[in-house]
Amino acid sequence: MIKSVVPNQWKLVVVDAKSLQILNSVCEIYDILDENVTLVESIERKRQPYTNLEAIYFISPTAESIDRLIADFQQRPLYAAANVFFTAALTDKLFQKLKRNNVSKHIKNLKELFVDFMAFESRVFNFDIPQSFNTFYNPSKTGEITYEVENVAKKLVSLLATLGEDPIIRYYDPNGDRRTIAARVAFQLENELENLRKMDPSFPPKTNYERTTLIVVDRTIDTSGPLVHEFTYQAMVNDLIGLENGSKYIQNGASGEKAVILDEKDDLWNKYRHTHIAEVSEEVSKQFNQFINENKAASSVAKGRQGLKELKDTIQALPQYHEMKDKFAVHIDLCQRCNNIFSKTNxxxxxxxxxxxxxxxxxxxxxxxxxxxxxxxxxxxxxxxxxxxxxxxxxxxxxxxxxxxxxxxxxxxxxxxxxxxxxxxxxxxxxGVNLKSSQLKDLNPKRGYDSMWEKEKIKRKLNKNDEEESYELSRYVSTLKYVMEDNIHNILNTTIFPATKEPGTHKKPEVETNLKGTSLRSTKPSWAKKSADHLRKRGPRTIIFVVGGLDYSEMRSVYELCNEYSRDIIIGSTHIITPISYM
Structure with missing residues (x-):
């Protein structure tokens, strides 16, 4: 997007609150500034004119952002020209509004990018619309459900268009009546994709891979899982301590408060986020001691050596030393806090x-x-x-x-x-939870889905007497993990997960013969590309979408299955939930 506008010349970028979130989920501001960008400004704020520079507007296709764009060129233009990129498709009504106003003659480029979602992690996407949960499950808001279903479906189209996927769509329908929220979203998505195929003959792009399956579920498939205490690192930190947007931690140190981002760029977080807290505490301490012993800066400071060669080596090692020392300090602090809360709160x-x-x-x-x-x-x-x-x-x-x-x-x-x-x-x-009964029944926790593959594994364990080891307080396996595993083994119960169209009625993917000339929309996103080629040769990609919130246990399951089966799996939701936010 940025490189395509006046290459090698200075320009500026204008964003709205939502599009800035999307940008922040895939890159840093300094990455943008490195592309001959002088400023990144908010369209919601009053701005200084730069009539000698062209502006890149990366904005949401909303009435508010359109009105602000028009206002920027209403009387005295703020910029030399506007290159407008929308995060999703623009409605006909808003497009006509742009055409009727003076701004149209200042618009040099106008494109719909289909990127109306956020990359939470390398295998996790998120729409950040937690309010949709209230709309879908609040009986006083039934009149708003249709709009919310359309909104979610359009965002899913953004995801699929970006990935270049036209998948087989399956949906959670345990009663076979198509009345679940998952069913409504799935059929609306099928309609939206049909419209995209008609509008854009190049969609879906040609591919060598087997056709992807998208499985749409809603929160009713597992109402109890998000309530359970998880003791893997990422889940425990988000539950007991809480991270802003699932990644920002405010650390209190000797020099005051410091904001730390815990994401996949943090090697320690990336390595241990799905590991049990008992192991994390031990391994982080062990790794820190090893780092101190092996690092030149640390050992020089510790031994007090002042020779010129040692001093030069120490100075060269200091930046890395301080950076790693700070990272270790964050994770040691988090482990200590988690363990303290665990001990003090029964x-x-x-x-x-x-x-x-x-x-x-x-x-x-x-x-x-x-x-x-x-x-x-x-x-x-x-x-x-x-x-x-x-x-x-x-x-x-x-x-x-x-x-x-x-x-x-x-x-x-x-x-x-x-x-x-x-x-x-x-x-x-x-x-759909039954709260009352005339008498107390026997304990019988019911899953929203009974796994065929799990039953087969139990048989094998009984025969071989080789039960897998697990922590006593971490025995529960999320229902979604069973759904994904059955799909990988091609034994997913299609009565509970029917397709919007039977796979045989879909157009088969064509073989890709030319890789040149990819559009902005169909360019593969880096967050979903890691090792994807290798994994997709092993079998079709699986995408899971949860309407009503995704918890950290379900998120972890995706990485576990990818590692176990060497298959490409992506999971996403309307929003990310913790036990507290869920309740």
Missing amino acids: LSDIAKIEQDLITGLTSEGNVPKNIIMNMVPLLDNPDVDNYNKLRLLTLYIICYGGVPQEDLRKLIEHAHVSNSELDIISNFKYL
């Missing part, structure tokens, strides 16, 4: 009950018998915060398929939670 006892509930078995493989007796002391304990009590109560209700009203009343009395907090439990009924 998380071990809470998590043991959670695992017994959601798996339906104890760590010894027996049916739990004393859940209530173990729960009540925790509900009575003032040191256990109310959110943890609510998580435990909600999980108990879900896994028992509802509880008698009198039993629930007694449990609530023990928990000492407020009426407004009880609404959290009550509102789970809008996700």
